Amino acid sequence: MKVSILFSGGKDSCLAAVLLSKFFEVELVTCSFGILSNWKKAEEVAKKLGFSFNELKTSSFKVLKLDKKILEEAAEKIIQDSFPANGIKYIHQKALETLAEQTELIADGIRRDDRVPVLSLAEVKHLEDKFNIHYIQPLMGYSRKTINILVDKFFKIKEYKSTDFVGAEYEFELREYIKKKYGAGKIKEIFPQNHTQSIVVDIKEKIC
Numbered sequence: 001m002k003v004s005i006l007f008s009g010g011k012d013s014c015l016a017a018v019l020l021s022k023f024f025e026v027e028l029v030t031c032s033f034g035i036l037s038n039w040k041k042a043e044e045v046a047k048k049l050g051f052s053f054n055e056l057k058t059s060s061f062k063v064l065k066l067d068k069k070i071l072e073e074a075a076e077k078i079i080q081d082s083f084p085a086n087g088i089k090y091i092h093q094k095a096l097e098t099l100a101e102q103t104e105l106i107a108d109g110i111r112r113d114d115r116v117p118v119l120s121l122a123e124v125k126h127l128e129d130k131f132n133i134h135y136i137q138p139l140m141g142y143s144r145k146t147i148n149i150l151v152d153k154f155f156k157i158k159e160y161k162s163t164d165f166v167g168a169e170y171e172f173e174l175r176e177y178i179k180k181k182y183g184a185g186k187i188k189e190i191f192p193q194n195h196t197q198s199i200v201v202d203i204k205e206k207i208c
Contacts, residue, residue, distance in 0.1 A: 001104075002025045002027055002103065003107050004103045004106050005028060005107040006029055006096070006109070007061075008167060009041055009167070010167065010198045012198075019139075020138055025060070028042070028061045029061075030061070030062075030064065031064045031066050031170065032065055033177075034065065035173045036173050038168050038172050041167055041199065046061040047061075048202070049200075064099060066095060067098075071173060071174065072177070074088070074091045075181065078178065082190055084171070084174065085115070085117075088116050088170055091117070091174070093117070093119060100127060101131065103133070105134045106134070106135055107138065109139055110137050110140060111142055111147055112139070112141060113143055117170075155200045156201050157200050158198065159197070159198045160198075161195065162192075162195045162196070
């Protein structure tokens with residue numbers, strides 16, 4: 001069976017792909033609104049995963065084009081809140097719903113101590129019931145500390161501030177849209193300046 005996992009090329013989505021590859025054929029799915037070409041960063045990581053470990057079956061990669069209206073509505077939420085959490089969660093929820101229309105098994109790299117963009121238990125059940133799908137969260141039982149141990153076993157990563165590097169997460173197209181519509185000052189005003197992301201830059205020799 002195939003599972004489609006929302007994929008940014010960061011440590012969490014890469015680790016989720018590794019764990020799920022033991023049970024399913026994995027399809028890596030990166031979302032885009034077509035504003036930036038940052039999805040290419042995730043594609044580069046996907047190629048590294050597939051090239052290094054044939055058993056991972058991660059050569060399947062696709063870009064999921066999301067309706068730009070989702071981005072616009074998320075940006076409005078962020079402007080109203082003066083904080084990005086609800087807007088990012090809104091995009092994540094809509095991305096899961098869009099993916100759920102296309103495949104029976106969907107997944108992401110949400111972990112136990114994430115606050116954003118975690119769906120509540122009621123929202124998860126609603127998603128599964130509405131689309132008659134299975135929503136898998138393979139990292140939900142792991143803390144950040146445990147995730148870091150597992151990540152160190154499989155990957156070499158680079159951590160960066162969101163202000164210094166454009167990754168493949170939803171946040172970056174959100175930033176670009178808000179900057180164009182409301183000005184660069186809104187980005188500094190709304191988004192935390194010390195928030196860090198990660199990207200996998202290499203694969204370690206052994207996997208088990």
